[in-house]
Amino acid sequence: MKILTANRLTDGIAVWLGPDATWRESVEGADLARDAAGEERLESLGKAALANDEVVDVNLIDVEIVDGAIRPVRLRERIRAAGPTVRPDLGIQARPEPLYSI
Amino acid sequence: MYRYDEFDQSFVNARVAEFADQVERRLAGEITEDQFRPLRLMNGVYLQLHAYMLRVAVPYGTLNAKQMRMLAHIARKYDKGYGHFTTRQNIQYNWPALSDMPAILADLASVEMHAIQTSGNCIRNVTADHFAGAAADEVADPRPYAEILRQWSSVHPEFSYLPRKFKIAVTGAERDRAAIQVHDIGLHLKKNAAGELGFAVYVGGGQGRTPMIAKKIRDFLPEKDMLSYATAILRVYNLNGRRDNKYKARIKILVHETGAEELTRQVEAEWQALKDGELKLPEQDLRAIDAYFAPPALDPRPEGDDALKLARLDSRSFGEWLDQNVVTHKHPDYAAVTISLKGIGEAPGDATDSQMEAVADIAERYGFDEIRVSHEQNLILPHVARADLKAVYDRLVEIDLATANSNLITDIIACPGLDYCALATARSIPVAQEISRRFASFERQRDIGELKLKISGCINACGHHHVGHIGILGVEKKGSELYQITLGGSGDETTSIGEIIGRGFASDEITDAIETIVDTYLAHRTDKSERFLDAYRRLGAAPFKEALYAGEAKAA
Ligand code: SF4
Numbered sequence: 001m002k003i004l005t006a007n008r009l010t011d012g013i014a015v016w017l018g019p020d021a022t023w024r025e026s027v028e029g030a031d032l033a034r035d036a037a038g039e040e041r042l043e044s045l046g047k048a049a050l051a052n053d054e055v056v057d058v059n060l061i062d063v064e065i066v067d068g069a070i071r072p073v074r075l076r077e078r079i080r081a082a083g084p085t086v087r088p089d090l091g092i093q094a095r096p097e098p099l100y101s102i
Numbered sequence: 103m104y105r106y107d108e109f110d111q112s113f114v115n116a117r118v119a120e121f122a123d124q125v126e127r128r129l130a131g132e133i134t135e136d137q138f139r140p141l142r143l144m145n146g147v148y149l150q151l152h153a154y155m156l157r158v159a160v161p162y163g164t165l166n167a168k169q170m171r172m173l174a175h176i177a178r179k180y181d182k183g184y185g186h187f188t189t190r191q192n193i194q195y196n197w198p199a200l201s202d203m204p205a206i207l208a209d210l211a212s213v214e215m216h217a218i219q220t221s222g223n224c225i226r227n228v229t230a231d232h233f234a235g236a237a238a239d240e241v242a243d244p245r246p247y248a249e250i251l252r253q254w255s256s257v258h259p260e261f262s263y264l265p266r267k268f269k270i271a272v273t274g275a276e277r278d279r280a281a282i283q284v285h286d287i288g289l290h291l292k293k294n295a296a297g298e299l300g301f302a303v304y305v306g307g308g309q310g311r312t313p314m315i316a317k318k319i320r321d322f323l324p325e326k327d328m329l330s331y332a333t334a335i336l337r338v339y340n341l342n343g344r345r346d347n348k349y350k351a352r353i354k355i356l357v358h359e360t361g362a363e364e365l366t367r368q369v370e371a372e373w374q375a376l377k378d379g380e381l382k383l384p385e386q387d388l389r390a391i392d393a394y395f396a397p398p399a400l401d402p403r404p405e406g407d408d409a410l411k412l413a414r415l416d417s418r419s420f421g422e423w424l425d426q427n428v429v430t431h432k433h434p435d436y437a438a439v440t441i442s443l444k445g446i447g448e449a450p451g452d453a454t455d456s457q458m459e460a461v462a463d464i465a466e467r468y469g470f471d472e473i474r475v476s477h478e479q480n481l482i483l484p485h486v487a488r489a490d491l492k493a494v495y496d497r498l499v500e501i502d503l504a505t506a507n508s509n510l511i512t513d514i515i516a517c518p519g520l521d522y523c524a525l526a527t528a529r530s531i532p533v534a535q536e537i538s539r540r541f542a543s544f545e546r547q548r549d550i551g552e553l554k555l556k557i558s559g560c561i562n563a564c565g566h567h568h569v570g571h572i573g574i575l576g577v578e579k580k581g582s583e584l585y586q587i588t589l590g591g592s593g594d595e596t597t598s599i600g601e602i603i604g605r606g607f608a609s610d611e612i613t614d615a616i617e618t619i620v621d622t623y624l625a626h627r628t629d630k631s632e633r634f635l636d637a638y639r640r641l642g643a644a645p646f647k648e649a650l651y652a653g654e655a656k657a658a
Contacts, residue, residue, distance in 0.1 A: 012152075056135045057149060073581070076151070079520055
């Protein structure tokens with residue numbers, strides 16, 4: 001399974017594509033591609049968003065569903081989704097329940 | 103310190119205006135990311151994992167209070183309230199928005215700072231001994247030469263598209279605190295028998311994927327020839343350095359493949375054609391730059407000794423800080439202070455906006471308005487009257503920056519690693535934090551003595567792991583972080599590259615492994631005066647391997 005991620009052009013913040021084709025600041029509820037057709041669809045949305053100057057550095061990433069929630073397979077992507085594992089008082093990593101145990 | 107002249111200021115202002123226009127056009131969609139990327143990189147703007155990152159140059163690590171306050175202001179207004187001081191004596195911001203970059207760069211320009219040449223295949227920020235101008239053991243202040251190199255290399259038309267980035271470091275003391283032998287060019291300022299100033303010139307050092315110790319290609323280069331000789335080296339490199347393979351493009355590979363002798367011959371031949379030309383530094387220009395770096399008027403403050411004796415009796419922790427973080431100054435009534443950015447369990451090199459502001463206040467009040475950033479990711483007050491040390495210490499305690507661990511095992515260098523860096527293969531900061539907490543006891547740290555532990559989150563080695571007495575390199579193996587240990591590296595005048603000790607350790611094993619290494623050292627050292635590095639050089643890897651892996655061999 002894959003989801004689409006990028007960084008927003010204006011502020012560089014990591015974003016994920018939601019089912020309504022809008023970019024969100026959370027990986028939760030991202031639009032899942034379960035097959036090649038789904039991946040193609042996400043890729044074309046990504047290309048459009050890049051051309052549109054909404055986002056940069058667009059990538060399809062591998063995810064799995066753990067306890068009903070999306071969990072990126074690579075550590076790098078889990079850290080992008082959950083925020084740095086340091087300075088836990090700031091940013092998205094400051095949420096009351098950590099998104100992942102990294 | 104150096105002050106911008108009209109030319110410098112108008113150049114930096116023009117660059118801010120130019121980049122502001124480029125950002126505006128990018129945000130308006132008039133230029134594509136492919137077109138914009140090289141432009142933003144030329145202005146120090148990277149895209150990392152979570153956001154953009156801005157790298158601001160701190161020339162040879164020298165700042166005044168006003169500049170430090172501006173760095174604090176930027177951290178507060180445009181970032182999340184902190185900045186990260188790096189092993190290149192620079193500062194990085196982890197969270198600035200692209201749309202704010204023009205405002206940030208304009209703020210920086212207002213205090214004579216910028217982010218130009220902090221990226222790209224050009225000559226990067228010239229680094230220098232952080233005790234320059236203060237150190238008791240220095241022949242002369244290396245910063246005037248670093249400043250001349252800065253002016254010469256700024257948007258140098260011939261050297262803006264080198265095969266790869268290029269780093270120059272300068273030291274003015276026998277004791278090398280600037281790691282000059284692991285730079286593309288290392289300059290060691292010294293005096294010849296006639297008392298004239300000049301340089302021993304080292305070329306082709308570097309870390310990264312292929313660590314190399316620089317070769318000394320000249321024992322004494324008169325100061326007036328510094329630019330012509332540097333130009334000769336850069337020309338030989340620019341012409342012959344490899345552009346076919348990014349991993350083989352640094353000058354260290356050219357030196358290695360050409361051989362030091364042949365490369366020296368080529369440099370000398372090029373230099374013969376240049377040395378009597380316009381690059382020869384006129385005596386009066388040299389002395390004019392020197393004047394910018396004249397030490398402050400250090401009035402006699404002989405009351406320091408008595409004051410310190412009393413203060414020591416009064417406060418044990420002050421005494422410990424004095425012993426660890428304060429070094430001898432040229433002037434007997436003064437001292438240079440290391441402000442540790444390595445609080446126990448903190449992220450190495452990070453400082454908050456209010457800490458930066460407080461350091462600026464202290465520097466203004468007690469430190470002649472001078473601050474340095476060290477490549478070891480600490481801040482330095484180079485000139486403090488010994489009589490004022492207690493007051494400085496008390497202020498540092500208030501802002502949690504009085505950790506007495508300079509040069510001890512918790513004074514760890516760590517790059518941003520996988521918490522921020524897009525190139526990383528593993529995290530660095532949490533490893534540093536855990537080791538720091540494990541060795542939190544100052545009794546224990548002091549008993550262990552000088553130990554330089556350095557951590558990089560990938561093979562690029564920004565965390566200098568190759569020259570750590572203990573180096574840790576984080577890699578990715580089968581989707582997990584794995585940490586390789588090297589031992590016996592050193593970045594001083596006895597530079598050596600650490601040796602990989604054996605298989606790597608998982609993130610939950612690495613701190614134990616470090617403790618095993620330290621305990622092995624303690625068990626084998628002749629006495630307390632034999633530092634970790636000396637003991638390793640005497641013993642070799644065997645006892646450490648035995649301690650780390652013997653159980654496995656038996657089990658297998
Ligand atoms: S060593 Fe690697 S992970 Fe660390 S800052 Fe450099 S590039 Fe990033």
